[in-house]
Amino acid sequence: MEIRPITADEVPAFRQTISRAFGDDPSDDDDADERFRAFFDLERTYVPFDGDEMVGASGSFTFDVSLPGGTATPMGGLTVVAVKPTHRRRGILNSMVQAHFDDCGARGEVVSGLWASESSIYGRYGYGVAAPVHDLTIDAPAAGVPAAPDEVRLITVDEAGKVFPGIYDSVFTARPGQTSRNDVWWKEREFRDPAHWRGGASERRYLAAFRDGTAVGYATYRQKAKWENSVANGSVTVIELLGVDSDARLSLWSLLCSIDLFPNVTADNQPPDLELPWQVANPRAIQRKELDGMYVRVLDVPGALGARRYGTSDRITIEVVDTMGIADGTYALEGSPDGASCSPTTETADVTMDVATLSALYLGADLADTLARAGRIDGSGEAVARFGAMLRSPIAPNCPEVF
Ligand SMILES: CC(C)(COP(=O)(O)OP(=O)(O)OC[C@H]1O[C@@H](n2cnc3c(N)ncnc32)[C@H](O)[C@@H]1OP(=O)(O)O)[C@@H](O)C(=O)NCCC(=O)NCCS
Structure with missing residues (x-):
């Protein structure tokens, strides 16, 4: 064929x-x-x-x-x-x-990424869940989201077009797992809003948070009204919320969780280390469901491992098993917070894993110990601990958007 x-x-x-x-x-x-x-x-x-x-x-x-x-x-x-x-x-x-x-x-x-319709499909090709997500369901009146300092304004789509891309670019490398966006992406994916995408909800609404006149965060959302026995029980669906810092994000959450008549707030694809549950009075009012999020497949081990930075300064040898024959081999990785190099080696490996396991760790998810206990990494406890400490990112990976 x-x-x-x-x-x-x-x-x-x-x-x-x-x-x-x-x-x-x-x-x-x-x-x-x-x-x-x-x-x-x-x-x-x-x-x-x-x-x-x-x-x-x-x-x-x-x-x-x-x-x-x-x-x-x-x-x-x-x-x-x-x-x-x-x-x-x-x-x-x-x-x-x-x-x-x-x-x-x-x-x-050097890597491929995807979102999967079913989690059973892509492991066979060497993909691993590299940026798991939390889908949030918030009982907004019960959560007790504190007020925050930034001024939040509803803006038009044209204003959003001037403000959102700059904020996105400024936070792009602040968290691993985010994908770059060009002008046509913004136009077609973020600002186009045909009725058949709305699922019966409102058109997209655009919010921006401002500090001293400068935009520091944004959110896109929809609303869907509902009345039960004459009592309002509407929903807000947060499509994306990003800010340059915690105050900017909290200012947006605070607004979204206080809209009259709309007590139910949902937000999919949030990072697992979101600070919001630690900022509210009643964290149990924020239910979190973990899902697989973005998958990554390392294709070129020296290129991929050499491109990122590491939590500790160390040198480790890694044997990668790839049944597709693309990333197969043993590699020496020397990495630090300031730089990294990786190349094939004939040395004995400190740790051995299949390429899907390496791919799951690539963006810095704190998983090495779990994967070793799951039988997916071979190596001494000391080698796995060193490997995990190197690869772990203090900021959890997250891709805010399904592609
Ligand atoms: C998923 C889909 C693309 C698979 O296409 P396909 O041509 O039937 O897949 P292949 O015949 O190449 O299958 C390759 C292997 O994957 C397995 N596989 C395929 N689809 C699978 C699924 N949904 N769940 C588990 N395993 C699956 C096959 O059994 C086969 O395994 P084997 O090599 O051990 O025999 C197809 O079923 C489809 O179009 N599904 C609906 C749309 C969709 O979900 N797309 C994926 C978007 S991320």
């Missing part, structure tokens, strides 16, 4: 293949195909054809992903993965993932 990039003429069929796989229909607004062509890099599509029939879809976003220690590295973001129900379980996904890895390799992307 041929796997190839699509042409501009094939965009309608591509969009239909993706939508159908996820139980939807492509939107039929006049310029949808044209916008898709402007947004999506068609050269980065890997699409299977059975004769003339398009029988699946997949493609990549071109990102930088932020890393521990305030650096970033190129990452191919695998997305829109779908196989027609008539052609499932014939190895088409295997071929599309291989095509994506080849493409990442050719472009110097």
Whole structure:
């Protein structure tokens, strides 16, 4: 079966293949195909054809992903993965993932990242959960969110267009796991708001927090009204909330948790180390559900490990087992808070793991000890402790957006 990039003429069929796989229909607004062509890099599509029939879809976003220690590295973001129900379980996904890895390799992307529809699919390709998330359900009146110092204003989408990208860029490397955004991403993903994306809720509302006249944080949300026995029980869905510091974030949470008639606040894909539960009077009013979040797959071990920074200054040898033969080998990693280098070695490994395990640790999630106890890292207790201390990030990785 041929796997190839699509042409501009094939965009309608591509969009239909993706939508159908996820139980939807492509939107039929006049310029949808044209916008898709402007947004999506068609050269980065890997699409299977059975004769003339398009029988699946997949493609990549071109990102930088932020890393521990305030650096970033190129990452191919695998997305829109779908196989027609008539052609499932014939190895088409295997071929599309291989095509994506080849493409990442050719472009110097040392890691791949994705969000999975099912957590059972991607471990076989060497992906590990690198940035787990918390989905929050907040009983806002009960939580007791304190007031905070920054002034919060509702702004228009045009004003948001001037304010949000600058704030995002300023916090981009402050937390590992965040993906870079260009102008077309902001336009199509953050500021476009067609009615069929709203799920019966309001259009997006845009908030910004200001300190001495300077924007220091922002939030995007929707509202959905509900009345029960004449009592208001509406919901606020927070789409994204970012701030330059804790005061900025608390100012936004404080506003979002105090909107009259809307006592239920939900916020998906929050970082597991969110400070909010430690700031409120009643933390149990903030229910947290942990989910898998963003997956990462290390493709080039020296490139990937050399790009990030480390919690301790140490040297360790790592054997990586990769059944796909991409990252296989033993490597010496020398790293510190200021820099790192990694190269193949013939030395005996201090720690041994499969590539999905290394990938789960790559963004700094505090997991080495757990993974060793789960039987996924071999090595002495002392070696695992040193390895874990090196890789752990004081700021938990988080990708605020599903792609
Ligand atoms: C997930 C999907 C892309 C798989 O495509 P496919 O072509 O049937 O997959 P393949 O035949 O290449 O399967 C490769 C391997 O993955 C396994 N696999 C495929 N889908 C799986 C799933 N949903 N759960 C668990 N294992 C799965 C296969 O059993 C096979 O394992 P094997 O090598 O041990 O035999 C397809 O089922 C689909 O389009 N699903 C709906 C949309 C979706 O969920 N897309 C993923 C978005 S992240």
